[in-house]
Structures are given as C-alpha cells and as structure tokens.
Amino acid sequence: MKIPNLTTKVTCDTQANQKKHALINFDIHQCVNDSQAFLIYTLTHSFIIIFLFMATVAHLFYWDVSYVLQYMKAKLKGYQSLNLPDCVYDVFVTYDTRDPHVSEWVMTNLRVELEEEGDKHLPLCLEERDWPPGAPLVENLAHSIRYSRKTLFVLTEAYMRTGVFKLAMCMAHQRLLDENVDVIMLLMLQPVLQHSHFLRLRRRMCEKSVLEWPRTAAAEPWFWQTLRNVVRVDNQLIYNETYSKCFTIK
Structure with missing residues (x-):
C-alpha cells in the first residue's frame, strides 16, 4: 500500500507538541505510558493470583477454617462445656x-x-x-x-x-x-x-x-x-x- 506524499504532507494533528510535524518522524513510544501499563499489569496479575489462591484454600480447607473460627469465637465469648451427668x-x-x-x-x-x-x-x-x-x-x-x-x-x-x-x-x-x-x-x-x-x-x-x-x-x-x-x-x-x-x- 502506497501513501502519496507521506514524507512531506502527511502530518500529525493530535498532540500540540507534534502538530504539523511529519507523521513518518513520529515516535510511537510517546503514546505508551510504561509506568501506568506496568501498574495495571501488576494489579491484574495480583488479583488473579489472590483469587485463585483463595478459591483453592476455600475448596480444600473451608471446613477446617470454619471449625477454627467457631472454636475461637467460643473461647472469646467464654463458653464452657456443660457438666451434664446424663446425655440425651x-x-x-x-x-x-x-x-x-x-x-x-x-x-x-x-x-x-x-x-x-x-x-x-x-x-x-x-x-x-x-x-x-x-x-x-x-x-x-x-x-x-x-x-x-x-x-x-x-x-x-x-x-x-x-x-x-x-x-x-x-x-x-x-x-x-x-x-x-x-x-x-x-x-x-x-x-x-x-x-x-x-x-x-x-x-x-x-x-x-x-x-x-x-x-x-x-x-x-x-x-x-x-x-x-x-x-x-x-x-x-x-x-x-x-x-x-x-x-x-x-
């Protein structure tokens, strides 16, 4: 595909500092914010790892965690075993x-x-x-x-x-x-x-x-x-x- 007058008449029209400059001389890396892209990548990657970890733990240890939480709740509230002479x-x-x-x-x-x-x-x-x-x-x-x-x-x-x-x-x-x-x-x-x-x-x-x-x-x-x-x-x-x-x- 040929673009006529690419080097002379095709210019930028977006950024103020690049306006009317030849498009062929434009550096595409100026449109990429590396720090922002890295931050988004880090957050997304961390969210996926945490989500998968929590799902795995919930699947494998849900009942163990439930038991520990109930036991700690009873201890914090001061529950004690009832000394009943006979069982039901x-x-x-x-x-x-x-x-x-x-x-x-x-x-x-x-x-x-x-x-x-x-x-x-x-x-x-x-x-x-x-x-x-x-x-x-x-x-x-x-x-x-x-x-x-x-x-x-x-x-x-x-x-x-x-x-x-x-x-x-x-x-x-x-x-x-x-x-x-x-x-x-x-x-x-x-x-x-x-x-x-x-x-x-x-x-x-x-x-x-x-x-x-x-x-x-x-x-x-x-x-x-x-x-x-x-x-x-x-x-x-x-x-x-x-x-x-x-x-x-x-």
Whole structure:
C-alpha cells in the first residue's frame, strides 16, 4: 500500500507538541505510558493470583477454617462445656445423607437394631430425624456430639471426602482434648482407610471401637451384638492395655 506524499504532507494533528510535524518522524513510544501499563499489569496479575489462591484454600480447607473460627469465637465469648451427668442420646450417628443407599441402611437397619432390638434400647441422634430444621450445620454437629455418649462414623468412600466428616471428626477429637472423653467409633460400611495411619493408630489404641460391616449375612447377628456392647462401654475401659498404662489419666 502506497501513501502519496507521506514524507512531506502527511502530518500529525493530535498532540500540540507534534502538530504539523511529519507523521513518518513520529515516535510511537510517546503514546505508551510504561509506568501506568506496568501498574495495571501488576494489579491484574495480583488479583488473579489472590483469587485463585483463595478459591483453592476455600475448596480444600473451608471446613477446617470454619471449625477454627467457631472454636475461637467460643473461647472469646467464654463458653464452657456443660457438666451434664446424663446425655440425651447414646449414639450420634453421622453418615452420608446424600447417598440414598446409606441413608436407607441407617434408618432401616442400624436404627432398628439399636433402638428397637436387644435387651436395652439405645436412643440415637440422627441428622435426618432429630436435627432441628434451619439451624446452622456447625451448631447441630456440636450439639449432637456434646449430648451423645458416643459418636458413630458410618464410613464410605464418598462421605470421607466431605467437609461434614472432617468437621465432625475435629469436634469429636476436641472432646478428647478438652474433657478427656473419647467418643469416637468407626463403622466401615465400605472397605475404606485400608492404608491409613489414623486407622492403624486407632486399632492399636482402641481396636474394639473400629468395626467393619460383615460380608456374609451369617455374621450380621454377631456384628450387631458387638456394636451394642461397644456403645454401652466407655472407650477408655476398652483401650489397649499398653496405651492405658502410658497415656490415660486416672
């Protein structure tokens, strides 16, 4: 493309200091503000990095942060544990309520065997039945764990990846730290935690508090009776003898 008289008659008409000067002699870098461009680049780059970092942290540690904030809030307000002689429930059962098969198993098998069968009926605290609607999740979990003698985790692959499981486990461990009361029971409905250091430690410390759903129907009566026995007994009474001598407080 040829522009006639480019070197003589085509002049600038914008900036006052360049007006009527030949366009071919104009320095394009005069239109670029390097400091302003660098500032915009820095702000945009920082915003993207911070946004991605916050999104990742929220996805991975949302429930941990929620628990820490609730715990600090309770400490700042001076909340203290209530020394109640009796609990409202024998067992708080926490499980994957989003899985219809697990919910059905809990309501039609676990609930019936513990609440309706056996010599002594054991009242359960179930999210789908006993939690007041509209109350915050953290408040419901804290209330259920605090007012139950034991907390039974019905473990499946999907449930262990949820924030509810992590938060409930943190709260159950907090009772052990604050009150020296071990309320944790593990019921593996699916073969999970096979290579977990936590499960190995739990088996060494209190093996009877770790139960597996039997693969054969003939073993189910034995399983239910074992579960009833563990629920009725304080975990510290069934600790491994070596652990009891070294770590438990008399």
